Amino acid sequence: MKNLVRMKILIVDDDPGIQKLIKNMLAKDGYKNIQIAGSGEEALEMMKKTPPDLVVLDIQLPGMKGYEVSQKMRANKSTAHIPILMMTGGNIDKDKALEKSFRAGVTDFITKPIKKVEFTARVKAALTIKKNYNLMQKEPNKRKLSKKVTKKKVWLNILPDDMWIKVQRGMTVWNALQNTEIELEGDCGGLGKCGKCKIRVITPLGKPSKETLELIDSDELEQGVRLACRTKIFKNLAIYTEELNGETEFFQILKHGHMPPVELAPLIERRLVTIPPPSIENSLSDVHRIREVLSPEFHDLKTTYRCLSSLYKNLRTTNFDGAAIIHNNCLLEWQSRDNIGGVFGLIFDLGTSTLVGKLVNLIEGQEVAVISRFNSQRKYGADVISRIQYIKGSPKRLVHLQKLLVKDLNLITKRLLESFRLKLKDILVAVAAGNTTMQHFMLSLDPSGIAEAPFTPLITEGMTFMARDVGLRLHPDAMLYVMPAKSGYIGGDLIGFILSSGAAEQDDKLVLGMDLGTNSEIFLGNKNRMLTCSAAAGPALEGARISHGMIAKAGAIESFRFEENDLFYNVIGNIKPKGLCGSGLVDIAALLLHHGIVNPEGLIYPPDQHKKRNSMTARVIQTQENEIHDFLLASPRDSLDGKPIVLTQKDIRELQLAKAAIASGIKILLKTMGAGIEDIDDIYLAGALGNYVHPFSAMRIGLLPKVNPAKIISLGNAASTGANMILLSKRYWERSAEIATDLEHLELSGHADFFDSFIEEMNFPTENLW
Amino acid sequence: MSYQTLLDAVIKGDIKTAKEETLKAVDASQNAQDILDQGLIEAMNVVGDNFSKGAIFVPQMLRSAKTMQECVEVLKPHFQENAMTTKGNIVLGTVKGDLHDIGKNLVGMMLEGAGFNIIDLGVDVAPEVFVDKIKEANADVLGMSALLSTTMPSMSLTIKALADLGLRDTVKVIIGGAPVTRKYAEDIGADSYASDAGAAVHETKKLLNIT
Numbered sequence: 004m005k006n007l008v009r010m011k012i013l014i015v016d017d018d019p020g021i022q023k024l025i026k027n028m029l030a031k032d033g034y035k036n037i038q039i040a041g042s043g044e045e046a047l048e049m050m051k052k053t054p055p056d057l058v059v060l061d062i063q064l065p066g067m068k069g070y071e072v073s074q075k076m077r078a079n080k081s082t083a084h085i086p087i088l089m090m091t092g093g094n095i096d097k098d099k100a101l102e103k104s105f106r107a108g109v110t111d112f113i114t115k116p117i118k119k120v121e122f123t124a125r126v127k128a129a130l131t132i133k134k135n136y137n138l139m140q141k142e143p144n145k146r147k148l149s150k151k152v153t154k155k156k157v158w159l160n161i162l163p164d165d166m167w168i169k170v171q172r173g174m175t176v177w178n179a180l181q182n183t184e185i186e187l188e189g190d191c192g193g194l195g196k197c198g199k200c201k202i203r204v205i206t207p208l209g210k211p212s213k214e215t216l217e218l219i220d221s222d223e224l225e226q227g228v229r230l231a232c233r234t235k236i237f238k239n240l241a242i243y244t245e246e247l248n249g250e251t252e253f254f255q256i257l258k259h260g261h262m263p264p265v266e267l268a269p270l271i272e273r274r275l276v277t278i279p280p281p282s283i284e285n286s287l288s289d290v291h292r293i294r295e296v297l298s299p300e301f302h303d304l305k306t307t308y309r310c311l312s313s314l315y316k317n318l319r320t321t322n323f324d325g326a327a328i329i330h331n332n333c334l335l336e337w338q339s340r341d342n343i344g345g346v347f348g349l350i351f352d353l354g355t356s357t358l359v360g361k362l363v364n365l366i367e368g369q370e371v372a373v374i375s376r377f378n379s380q381r382k383y384g385a386d387v388i389s390r391i392q393y394i395k396g397s398p399k400r401l402v403h404l405q406k407l408l409v410k411d412l413n414l415i416t417k418r419l420l421e422s423f424r425l426k427l428k429d430i431l432v433a434v435a436a437g438n439t440t441m442q443h444f445m446l447s448l449d450p451s452g453i454a455e456a457p458f459t460p461l462i463t464e465g466m467t468f469m470a471r472d473v474g475l476r477l478h479p480d481a482m483l484y485v486m487p488a489k490s491g492y493i494g495g496d497l498i499g500f501i502l503s504s505g506a507a508e509q510d511d512k513l514v515l516g517m518d519l520g521t522n523s524e525i526f527l528g529n530k531n532r533m534l535t536c537s538a539a540a541g542p543a544l545e546g547a548r549i550s551h552g553m554i555a556k557a558g559a560i561e562s563f564r565f566e567e568n569d570l571f572y573n574v575i576g577n578i579k580p581k582g583l584c585g586s587g588l589v590d591i592a593a594l595l596l597h598h599g600i601v602n603p604e605g606l607i608y609p610p611d612q613h614k615k616r617n618s619m620t621a622r623v624i625q626t627q628e629n630e631i632h633d634f635l636l637a638s639p640r641d642s643l644d645g646k647p648i649v650l651t652q653k654d655i656r657e658l659q660l661a662k663a664a665i666a667s668g669i670k671i672l673l674k675t676m677g678a679g680i681e682d683i684d685d686i687y688l689a690g691a692l693g694n695y696v697h698p699f700s701a702m703r704i705g706l707l708p709k710v711n712p713a714k715i716i717s718l719g720n721a722a723s724t725g726a727n728m729i730l731l732s733k734r735y736w737e738r739s740a741e742i743a744t745d746l747e748h749l750e751l752s753g754h755a756d757f758f759d760s761f762i763e764e765m766n767f768p769t770e771n772l773w
Numbered sequence: 774m775s776y777q778t779l780l781d782a783v784i785k786g787d788i789k790t791a792k793e794e795t796l797k798a799v800d801a802s803q804n805a806q807d808i809l810d811q812g813l814i815e816a817m818n819v820v821g822d823n824f825s826k827g828a829i830f831v832p833q834m835l836r837s838a839k840t841m842q843e844c845v846e847v848l849k850p851h852f853q854e855n856a857m858t859t860k861g862n863i864v865l866g867t868v869k870g871d872l873h874d875i876g877k878n879l880v881g882m883m884l885e886g887a888g889f890n891i892i893d894l895g896v897d898v899a900p901e902v903f904v905d906k907i908k909e910a911n912a913d914v915l916g917m918s919a920l921l922s923t924t925m926p927s928m929s930l931t932i933k934a935l936a937d938l939g940l941r942d943t944v945k946v947i948i949g950g951a952p953v954t955r956k957y958a959e960d961i962g963a964d965s966y967a968s969d970a971g972a973a974v975h976e977t978k979k980l981l982n983i984t
Contacts (some may be wrong), residue, residue, distance in 0.1 A: 040884060139853035207785060392923045455870030456897055539873070539920070541951070605830050622901035629826050652827040753896065765832050 004735055006034040007130045010056035013071065015039075015046040016090070017065050024117070025059060032123055043067030047538060050082050057126065060109070062091045077108035086129040087112040090117065106229060131341060156371075160241040161185060161204070167373035168422055170236055176202060177232035183422050185244055193232035200231040205241035205557075205576055249683055260583060262370075263505055263717045265732045269365035270330065271432040273345040277324045289318055294333065299329065306334040307480050313337075317435060335480045344478070345427045347371075348730045349419070350636045351412055351495070353389055353725040354378065354438025358408075359723060360415035362423065365432075368731050372422050374415050379407040380444070382613050386521060387440035388630065390456040398449075405447040409474040416476070430477040433470055434726040436486040438494035438522075439463070446485065453491035458750075463488045465495070465740050484729060484736065487743040492537035497524045498739050498746075499725020503718060504687045507533055507742045510736040512684040513676075515669065515708075518694040518721070519544055519585075523666060525667050526746070528671040533742070534675055536749040538668035543657040543693055544585040551636070551648045553582035558643055560587040560636065565594055568618050571768060572636070579643040581651070584635065586695040591650055592658055593700035595619070595634065596767055603767045605655045607632045624649070659765045662706045668751060669761035675749060680708040689721035705768045776812035779844075786836030788843050794854030795844040797978035805851040806858065809888070813848075817886035818974075824857035824883075831879060834970065838882040843976040852897035858891040861981050863914035864906050864944075868927035876950060878914060879970040886973045889914075894934045900931040904938060912944050914977055918948040928953075931963040949973060952978075 012034055014025050022039050025421055030039050037057065041044035043064050050058075058076070069089060069111050076082040088550060089109040091100045110132065111125050156169045158248040159179050170179040177193040177200055180186075190197040206225045211224060211265040221229055232244075278292045279285050285292065290311075293305045306314075317325070317337045328336040328345040338344050343448035346366055352359040355378065362372040363767040383404060384390040394400040420427065432465030435445060439460050443450035447465070465487035471479045486495025502509055506514035509529035521542045526535040544561070546552035553559050557576030560583040572587070574580045583591070595601040599614045601625060609632050611622050624773045626649070637648040673679060686707065688694065698715040701707040707715065718724065728735045751757050779798065782791035798808045820837040823829045849857065859889070863884055867877050874896045881891045892901060892910050906914055913933075919925045928948050935941045947965040948958050958966035965980055967973035 388922050454921060456872045456924075572817070581978060604833060606828065629828075631827055655828055656827055678783075750872070752874070758878060762832050762835055765830060 007127065008035055010034075010133065011036045012057045012059060012126070012130075013038045013040060013046060013049065014059045015043060015069075016059075016065065017041050018061075020239055020331045021061070021115075025122075025745070027118055028117075028122055028400060029452065031119075031125065032126070039686075043069070043072035046072060047082075050076070050085075052371075054082055054085060056085065057129050057666065058085055058087045059126070060087050060089050061286075062089055062104070068431060071102055073107040073109050084133075086133050088113060088114055088129050091149075092745035139570060147620075150240075152334075157236055158239045159236055160205075160239070162241060162243045163300060165252065166418065166422060167371070169371050170459040172237060173235055175228075175232055176234045176240070176242060180231065180244075180512045187231050189232070191232075195230060195233045198230060199667050202234070203243040204229050204230045204234065205638045207245060220709065236260065261721075262647055262724050262727065263504070264504065265368060265728050265735075267368050268347065268417040268433075268732045268734065269364060270434070270482070270730055270733050271335075271345050271348060272329045273366070274349045275325075275340055277516065278318075281324050289314060293327065293337075297329075301329060301332050304329070304332055304334055309480050310334055310336050313625065324410040330431065330482055335478070342429075343425060345431050347423070347425060347430060348727045349416060349430055349433035349477070350730060351415075351433060351437075351722050352720060352726065353408070353435055353441040355438065355441060356381060356385065358411050358415060359720065360412065360419050360426075360435075361723060361727065362419040363727055363730055364425065365731060366523075367450065370727065371653050372419050374418050376411060376415060379411050382402050387438065388454050391440065391450055392445070394449070394450055401449055402447060404444050406474070408441075408444055413476050415476075418424050428477050428478045431481045432484070432730065433477065433481065434473065434484040434486070434730045436495040436726040438496055439488040439491050440494070442485055442488060442495055460488065460490035460491045463490065463743065465736065465743070470730040486726065486729075487740050488596040489535065489743050489746045490748045492522060493535050493746065493748055495726075495739075496722035497526065497535065498720040498743050499723065500524075500689045500718070501526055501533070501686075501737055501746075502726070502728055502735060503596045503721045503724035504689075506685075507738075507745075508688070509684075513569065513678055514685045515672075515683050515691065516687040516695065517665070517669075517694070517707075518689040519706075520690055521545055521547075523668065525665070525668045525672060527676055527678075529667070532676065532747070533745060534670060534672045534747050534749060536668050536751050538664040538751060540661040540664045541657070543582050543588070543654075543661040546582070546584045546588070548657050549583070549588060549654045550727070551589065552654070553584055555586070555691060555695065555699050559584035560648075562587060562697060563590040563594055565598070565619070570619060570622070572595070579641065580637050580648055581643045582648060583690045586697065588650075588658060588705060589656070589696050589706060590611075590700045591634070591636065592655065592767075593697070594649075596703055597771050597773070601655060601767070602633070602770045605659050605765070605767060607634060607652050619710050626651075658704070659767070662704055663761050666708075667757060668763040670760050671749060671751065671756055675754065680710065683708065683710055684714065686710060687721070688715065688717045688720070693717050694719050699772055701770050704769040704770065705764065705766075709768070709770075709772070776808070776815070777807075778875070779812045783813060783837055783840050783844070784819055786812050786833060787839045787944075791840045791844050792847055794801040795847045797846070799851050800816075803905060805848050808848060809913065813844055814886070814888045817841055817883070818960050820916070820934075821883055821887070821971035821974045822963070825969060825975070827845045830871050837880065838886045843885050844906070860888040860983055861977075862890045862910050863893065863916055863977070864894065864903065864910060865916040865918075866898035866919045867896040867905060867920075867935070868924050868931070869897055869899045869922040870920045870927060871921050872896045873918070876920070876970070877916075877918040880918070880949065880967070880973040883914075883970040883974050884977060889977065900927065900934040900974040903931045904940065907935070907940060907944055908938075911958075913981060914945045915974065916977075917946070917948045919948075919953060923951040925952060928963065934963050945977075947973065947980065948974055 026037055040049055044067055060069050075085050087109040088111050089104045090113055092115050101597050110129055113125055155172050157172050158167055158169050159170050211392045213231050215233050217413040278296045321339045323339055336648050349367050350361040350365050357375050358378050361370050363370050366709035383393045405739040423671040430725050440450045440453055448461045468483045470481040470483040486498055488494045504516050518524045523538045523540045528534050546554050558581030559575050560572045560577050560580045562573045596617050601607050610620050613620050623632050626633050631652045634650040637647050639647050642648050694717045699710045700708050779794035824834045867874050881893050885891050906956050917928045946963045948963045949967045955966040965976040967976045
């Protein structure tokens, strides 16, 4: 009801008395958006500007009659779907008027004198139809994603629960949280008086409001504490809702991706259908009559046992007018039109360290909520190889890892559904994408072959299962799609990346794609030929094996810049730094090269050999007695734990190894393709590092080939975007299988050119870029 | 005679100067073995140390190793009856199930530079292949590399295979690779562990009591 009162109602009547009467009745029921037209012509004119959600139309109008207005509305695409409630005077032939009205396309019918109770009910029914229409259009597959809708909404990330919700731009945090399970303290109901709804804003923010200044002390303000009810959300915002303490941590995990326009044809289709009730003339079985109505589109529709066992009752409680939920030409459920089942689908991004779940509205084609959690399998090894070693020869352990994963996914699902008050049975489809090993784990398939040469997985094809067979708690007949992979190290996540980049659809553009990490997957090509390889970059880019390296979480320096003769940095979480993460490492290395403090061979020069002397020179320090120098990033005074943060000579060496592995992978792909760097048209980056790394810095150190920076595009969490595309448009499911089949995989270890190319790429480029 | 210019040229990786200096030394009737030991090998010792502490990196180390190889080619005809003495025979390989060979190759080059004779079996080497070669070459040292934690156990299997044939005491075993640790080396009964190519030379010399 809350949603209905904001819907637009247009009253069309020439009698000012009736106009007023209807308007008062509507206002009494809480409707706020009422317009009045004195004639049919005026009404049609008004509809052109702002189409209403309901037209209350008098049958007898001067000039254009009610029937004609209705016919004209139905003939026009932009008004054809607007419900019309036709009012008739008591003095006309009711049956004839009824027939004529319905033939002209009116939705419902009410006779004057109008009774309030009846009017209320009919208006509500008509508006509900419109609301459902808005939610699920009859032919959604013809519609492209609306860019405008996406723009008006922004993401709110609520920590430590790490819930992501999409909210209207300009909404306050307080209001946004009202729809969630998260409860903030507060006595004043969001009026900005009690000062209790404190949150900590993690994303950089502007000036606090007047009330905030009065109610929060300056120490807290500096730490980013704000009042939820006074904080409006204008851009993607991360907040922390619990009592703050020193242990407060949050992680920069990438969940969002760049989504290309998709023609909606979801894996699960929800069709609003009216089937004729059984009659003497049509005594075919219930299933036959459903099949008949749906036959133009769904040939020889099948159904499930579970669906059949409740079909008799469901058809009758909905008066044969309901929603058919169909998967792959099979009717999974018949439910009432206002039920929400089948409207949403799920995506699981199976990362080795982090799992991300997304709730997607299949009708509107939009992600509406995202939640992540650490992969509980982490305690059995940080990387897939160690986990494979753990399960080796022990089927019991494999089952254990699978159960852990499914438990995580069920928890993610539970929380995603909570935020929209959905039930498990409302979800009928999920798509999972991960690296080949994680996809094996999810299905309890033994991935041991992947851990040793020749790195052979059990299966690479995409698979469709009953979600319940895997242990996912969704609708009992829900389907699980698991992405196709190419090889042991080219998994469904990379196929999702290629899919979302659109590279495989390009005719003549040459596209390079990279998912940077411990194992960096790289692809190069287009529709005609697509090459891929996996480069063992080692964990340096994820902060491991670096003296003060850390993963991208609170306290990590994520970027550096040199301005006005001084070095500045940004720290995740707006606190003092504890270390640096991958993007920070790349940034500082680029700056040191730029200022000639590190030479192209990777040596940190002692201060007396610096060509330019600036404030950077003073940061070069000698910590050991062996002529080796390190670089001071933050002094004890500036760091979180009072210890210096240093980039060592050894750290530069680790970065050189990582960079060399990736750069030589690119080089070998280019050579195999018979192309050069100048032939690359677009470079797509996926994953967290790809999203946060500064393209100029990456090019300066030679991690990325030197191209026009406009060619470098970050796609964010591209694996899940690919999964999302499949969820929303089934043709991408087939497309992903084709992409996987057509991919040519190059194994770098043992490749004839790899050794030379790897050694060559260990040096940094000599040229400065700015 | 001082080999300082030759030393500097090898350390810098200046092939042209190094070759010239080698020829000069030969012309000055220096003993070929002396030139090798006090000039080239000595230079590679410095290179190894520089690499271990981070002052130079792989490309620079390889450049020096290449310089040394070229100089050895110049020297070869001048050894009496071609009898260049080796400091020992080393069988080297990446273990079964593993195809990563870059680290192993670097170790091979540095050991060669230090005056050892290298028998490189390549990648994906099964325990029995290692054992056969050790017997055949009468090896002093076995060096094994693994980059995947899943293939590490193959190192232990090779050591076991050596023991089963009563060969364990005839050969020193040294292991390395990204996931390998000194502790792991101790656990599986290897004689030593090396974290990088420089350390590999150092540890090998220690095992064979070479100063």
